[in-house]
Amino acid sequence: MIRAPTIVVLICVALVQADFNQDTDWSSAQSFYDFKARDLQGNEISLDKYRGHVVVAINGATKCPASSKGFKQLQALLERYGESDGLRVVNFTVDGLAGGSGTSEEIAAFFQSKDFALDVLEKIETEGDKAHPVYKWMKSQLPTQDKIMPGSKIVIDKNGKVVYRGMPTGPVAELEDTLKQYF
Numbered sequence: 538m539i540r541a542p543t544i545v546v547l548i549c550v551a552l553v554q555a556d557f558n559q560d561t562d563w564s565s566a567q568s569f570y571d572f573k574a575r576d577l578q579g580n581e582i583s584l585d586k587y588r589g590h591v592v593v594a595i596n597g598a599t600k601c602p603a604s605s606k607g608f609k610q611l612q613a614l615l616e617r618y619g620e621s622d623g624l625r626v627v628n629f630t631v632d633g634l635a636g637g638s639g640t641s642e643e644i645a646a647f648f649q650s651k652d653f654a655l656d657v658l659e660k661i662e663t664e665g666d667k668a669h670p671v672y673k674w675m676k677s678q679l680p681t682q683d684k685i686m687p688g689s690k691i692v693i694d695k696n697g698k699v700v701y702r703g704m705p706t707g708p709v710a711e712l713e714d715t716l717k718q719y720f
Contacts, residue, residue, distance in 0.1 A: 563670035564677060568697025569594075572671040574629065575659040577641040582658075584671065590625045591719045592693040593712070594675070595655075596663045596685060597628045599638040599647040603688040603705035610709040611690070612653050614716065619654075622720040627656040629672070631663055631687050663687075675699050694719045 557565070559572050566572065569592065570585040593611060597604035611626045618624040628648075630638050638644050638660060648657050661669040663685050668676075675691050676682060678699035685691070688705030692715055701715045 559670040563674045566670075566674050569671065569675070569693045569699070570697040572674070574661070574669065574671065577630075577645050577657055577659055579641075579659065584627075587625050587627070587693070588697065589695050590623045591695055591716055593624070593626045593716070594671075594691045594693060595626065595628050596631045596661075596672070596687055596689055598631050598687050599644055601687050603686075607688045607690065607705060608648075608651065608653055608655065610712075611655060612651075614709070614713060615654055618716065618720065622716075624716065624720070625656065627658060629658050629663065629669065630660045632660065692716060692719065 557571060559566070563572075570583075570588050572584045573581050574584060575581055593614070595604070595607055595611060597608060599605070608628070615624055615626050630644055632638055639647075641659065644657060644660070648655065661672070663669065663672040672685065676685055679691075679702055685702070686705050690701075690703035690705075690707070690712055691699060692701035692703070692712070694700045700719060701712075703712045703715075
């Protein structure tokens with residue numbers, strides 16, 4: 538039986554979540570799961586779909602050599618830990634520094650041609666005033682507020698909290714060791 542104080546708390550939590558506007562309230566988000574993004578077809582998806590999983594978020598550009606190397610490394614980690622440990626990898630596509638990523642169709646074709654099984658989202662900004670709210674929030678959760686370079690890998694734990702940032706050319710062994718701490 539649910540008691541009256543419990544019902545009041547549940548109602549308050551539901552009201553707070555219903556009023557959350559990620560564009561204006563991003564700094565009050567409690568976790569990665571509070572945000573939404575768009576897939577390559579323009580459909581809005583809730584990042585709550587990753588709840589209970591360890592997530593690696595990469596801001597990758599399809600024509601950036603560091604991102605391409607990162608995609609290969611992440612695909613290998615996904616094959617190793619995706620089924621057994623619930624690892625998820627999501628690419629927030631960016632234009633990057635080396636010629637961009639192209640259209641949504643070109644981005645989808647790139648990932649399909651490489652047999653990468655990463656979740657790929659619509660192109661976004663990750664820095665400045667136009668940055669996607671989830672990137673503003675993730676950056677605010679990092680120990681240093683340095684620029685998040687294209688190809689950076691951010692690890693989100695099963696509770697939706699930022700726990701690690703790997704640089705674009707950082708060693709995959711360090712990333713893998715970090716992931717193992719959170720499975």
